Amino acid sequence: MSELDEFKATYFEECSELLSDLEEEFTVIEEGDRSEERLNAVFRAIHSIKGGAGAFGFNQLVEFAHSFETLLDFVRDGRVELNDEVVTLCIRSIDLVADFVGAAQDGEELASDFGEEELARFKMLSGEDDAESMEDFDIEFTPVMVNVGDDASTAETSPDDSLAVEEGDSFEQAPMETGARFWKIEFTPHYALYERANDPLLLFRELNTLGQVEIVAKLINLPDLSGFEPFGVYCAWEISVHGDEITKESLEEVFEFVEGDCDLAISHVMADADADTNLVGFSETAETPDQTSAPAEDASAALVPDLALAASAEDAQEEEEADISFADLAASIEPTPAPVSAPVAEVKEPQEKTKKPEKNSGKAPAVQSIRVDLDKVDRVVNMVGELVITQSMLNQQMDDRLKAQYQELVRGVEVLAQTTRGLQDAVMAIRAQPVKSVFSRMPRLVRELAKKTDKKIRLEMVGEHTEIDKTIIEQLSDPLTHMIRNSADHGIETPEKRLAAGKPEQGIICLSAEQAGGNIIIAVEDDGAGINRERVLNLARERGVVGPDQQLSDEQIDELVFAPGFSTADGISDISGRGVGMDVVISNIKKIGGSVHVRSAPGKGTRMTLRLPLTLAVLDVMLVEVGDGPYVIPLSSIVETIQCERADFGFAPSGRRVLQIRGEYVQVIDLVTRFEMTTKVPEDERFVVLCEGEGSMKIALIVDEIIGQQQVVIKSLEENFQRIAGIAGGTILGDGHVALIVDVPGLKVAPEQKTAA
């Protein structure tokens, strides 16, 4: 079964890709692009999701996706107008499909009425007929495992499904009518037909609405197993249509869409002639009715060879499938004309085929890619990291004397430096992914928020192709969700208020990503009311976040929204307002070495920016000396450095030293005392490193010496040891020694614990 699990995993991966494609397509469609190409793309995506779901027996998903697909099909051929209402329904339905997929993935069962409303609307829009025939549709998705003689396939094959096929498929029930004239259609599809996502079954069903239809599959072209092409087209059909009012034109109309992709011959013939052809076509299987009355097991055993004979050389997989359906057929239903049941199995087969070419054609222009274990990539990243360090070590070893003496060597080292840089960038690019994978979850969020808050909100996305390290992307989802929630709930006003303020009814949230130097800037901007600074300040005073006499600049007040436990919402809604949102943003972003800023213009909107490092593997740091050990401080958290001599220190009433800088008082932490070391460096010659800690609160670290800036690879201390308060990890310097990375936000917390203890 593990193999099956693997297939499932692949299916779910595909689903998430397809869903994000769908989301994208509909965004364009919503904007007014109603081209056929787009409709085909969404149709294909839904169809692929449905197909896989059927194979794994996710019935709820199949049912929903099928109705959805039917509607899309009707839209595609113009029977249903693609108006805004339908588009909204479709977009809502994509969310539902995502829920179904999610539920299937987690092995959960959704409430049976989940999505019922949408389902009903599908049926209403696409008409009664189709709703009825939906049951029939299950047949194509009788699970087919390409697993010869294995238990997995038999276990997955639900006998009930195949039974439903025999009983339910309407065109099989057509009794033969003799003596009258009827239409005979010879229909041989080409590969192109399947490639364009056409489905013979739909054509047959269409024919069935015109009159009584009898369909016979011809497998004369089926090659030996050795010559069997999985994508090959081996099946042709001979269709007889009985009905008084049928004209050649009406028949041709059915095949209008596949014109040119198949061989089609339509003729008006007498019943007698038909009897002859039928006899020829089914001479081998004609005897089966007698055998079906035998006990079930014998019957199936006897039937299988018969079928195999009829189909010349069938795939083993198909044999098995047929085995089951025939066994059940024999066991549970009255003997029916066997020729009818034989083609049924064949109808499925091309159906299976259609899916594959479809997918191929859908993805054909895509860049070729391979899936690689992230671990493997990380190993390369680590090694390149080591290489970068070795290279910088080499550079450090080159003193002026050496440089003068060995010019060739210098040139070599320079080239090495360049190549190493290039290699590093290339490796990082492997890990990099477009932020689209996170952004694509946001439109749904905005839709749901808009619905819940009764606001009109449009989400605009810019730069979703900006690439950023995968690990960072994974950490982005929560912060972005919180930020967008915040914008939707607190930022954007209700339509009435907006109109009153002279703004358009619909609010806009703009989510953008861009690369700026070694950073990625992700911004969430809304055109809402902006931050109510007065209220924020009052609330902050009330809750003791800000002291009663403390004067804050506008910017500082804005930043208060990130303080833990802070919420400006008048009431707690189920979207936001519990005050756990924005500080989560801060802590998540800090964790990955980024920073958060917020700027707001009253009445005009708010802009929240995330500044993120391009990669996590290599960190830009400042190398400092504290006591007798080398330490590094991430550059991203450093605001500035000052010589102690020039720094303006003061003392708080508690006796703690504070640094006064530009009217701000900042907590001072002497790393030597904090890390329980001693130093011989005189106080005035030491340095202050002003850092931004938790929630943009600054702290001043005092170090003995500033050595310089460099790039380091982060190593874990916990791997072989344990976490140490105030230390974020270790790194290996050019000389092979270990330097410790200062955990700036962590420093602030620890000493309080110490004094308490």
Place this chain on the structure above:
Amino acid sequence: MDALEARDDSDQHDIELGNSMQLIAFMIGEQVYGVEITTVREIRAWNGATPLPNTQDYVRGVINLRGTIVPIFDLRARFGDGLTNTTKNHVVVVMSVGEKWVGVLVDAVSDILTISKKDVHKVPEGDSMDSELLNGIVTHDNKMVGLIDLDAIVSVVKTET
């Protein structure tokens, strides 16, 4: 739990080798200690370590072992005998304890001993430090060899934080 498992492992090992086991013996002052040879990964000369702040004094710091950071425990200090006055002649024995690699700072590595499992005696009751850090005592060439309980050395650190 870890400690129990490790003991089980060493028991199994004994069965495989019949009834004997091999130790790497090292000195701290005049006292000989031993660890099972299979746990030892590397022996290297002391070349300094980056001190770790806010840890117990017997944690001498961390070293770079081919790109991984490995903590060094001063065994003398661990036994409560003060910090080792390190020279270039001191030795770090790198061992694996469960998933982790740790280094132990000792004065010198003296020998590889093959001992019989039945010669391993229980640590006499009384001194809690001894029974806590030793798995047993074995006599070799009329000298007492203490079998280091590596799990204890590492796990004690954990519980203290």
